[in-house]
Amino acid sequence: MSDVMLPISADALHYRTLLFELSKPAIIPADKFNEIWPYIDSVYKALRGEVLQCNGTLRVQKYECRLRKSTKSSTAKVATEGKIIKRRHSSIRDKHLCHVQIKVSKPVDGTAVTIERLDSHMHTHDIEESFRIKKPSILQGYLKSEAIKNYSAAQIYHAVRGAGTHEGSERLGELGGSSLKRQDIVNLKRGMKSSDLRTLPHGQRFQDDVLQACSLLTEQGWLFEELQILDSKKEERWGLVFAHPTRLLILQRRGWFTQFDATHKLNRWGHNMFSFLVRNEHNVWIPTAHLVVERENGEIIAEGLRHLKQWCSGMSKF
Numbered sequence: 001m002s003d004v005m006l007p008i009s010a011d012a013l014h015y016r017t018l019l020f021e022l023s024k025p026a027i028i029p030a031d032k033f034n035e036i037w038p039y040i041d042s043v044y045k046a047l048r049g050e051v052l053q054c055n056g057t058l059r060v061q062k063y064e065c066r067l068r069k070s071t072k073s074s075t076a077k078v079a080t081e082g083k084i085i086k087r088r089h090s091s092i093r094d095k096h097l098c099h100v101q102i103k104v105s106k107p108v109d110g111t112a113v114t115i116e117r118l119d120s121h122m123h124t125h126d127i128e129e130s131f132r133i134k135k136p137s138i139l140q141g142y143l144k145s146e147a148i149k150n151y152s153a154a155q156i157y158h159a160v161r162g163a164g165t166h167e168g169s170e171r172l173g174e175l176g177g178s179s180l181k182r183q184d185i186v187n188l189k190r191g192m193k194s195s196d197l198r199t200l201p202h203g204q205r206f207q208d209d210v211l212q213a214c215s216l217l218t219e220q221g222w223l224f225e226e227l228q229i230l231d232s233k234k235e236e237r238w239g240l241v242f243a244h245p246t247r248l249l250i251l252q253r254r255g256w257f258t259q260f261d262a263t264h265k266l267n268r269w270g271h272n273m274f275s276f277l278v279r280n281e282h283n284v285w286i287p288t289a290h291l292v293v294e295r296e297n298g299e300i301i302a303e304g305l306r307h308l309k310q311w312c313s314g315m316s317k318f
Contacts, residue, residue, distance in 0.1 A: 243290065251278050272296060
């Protein structure tokens with residue numbers, strides 16, 4: 001991946017400081033506001049929903065400083081259906097550390113946006129403290145764009161720091177990433193949905209590759225089935241199971257699989273492929289069927305085995 005410094009808008013830092021201090025109401029063109037808001041949006045948290053005022057000609061959204069923390073933190077979950085759900089170890093932030101509230105008024109006709117305080121309170125902290133709690137979306141967007149290329153957290157962390165150069169670290173700090181850690185990138189990748197990881201940077205779509213693979217399997221006379229399930233954690237799981245009928249005859253004759261193993265990072269999407277092996281009458285290992293999955297997961301593997309059993313008319317022993 002490229003180690004060039006992260007891009008930044010020419011006057012983004014000026015407007016970011018302006019919207020953080022907000023010593024007086026600021027009036028900014030709508031297109032400029034949309035451009036610079038991602039540099040500071042993590043400082044503020046929306047209060048309730050957007051409302052229409054002035055006979056529907058003005059959209060108003062109120063925000064509070066993230067350190068004000070007016071909402072109640074979640075608590076540990078209790079046992080459900082006999083299962084105890086373990087709460088991850090985390091600390092609850094203190095509330096009311098800052099009392100700043102602001103209002104953003106956007107005319108429906110798309111003219112200048114007005115940003116003003118709701119009271120006389122000033123921030124009790126610097127902007128870096130806000131970025132320590134949550135990174136601005138401009139930085140998160142860049143990290144996600146690198147994550148979909150299947151780079152590791154360590155590679156992304158190295159690149160966004162400018163390959164360890166002083167200039168690269170300074171630029172990362174300007175974008176709100178002074179406190180960025182490699183674990184932050186690991187957590188971000190873990191929280192991304194499967195659909196977020198299915199487009200490559202050069203425009204090749206995941207589904208295009210699936211259709212091409214299915215077309216090739218059809219031409220070669222293979223049986224196949226695309227799998228999509230929700231696991232016990234309500235996460236999407238994808239897989240593609242395929243086998244050739246002549247190989248399935250060996251499985252039917254022998255009656256059971258002897259072993260299976262996975263090949264990691266098989267393709268450009270970083271998928272794993274499980275190969276299911278059977279020993280024939282001559283003690284030779286025969287790869288009978290295959291299952292390509294996004295990540296190793298028992299439930300998607302079980303779903304693939306169910307399809308193999310159906311293809312073998314229930315004669316195999318799993």
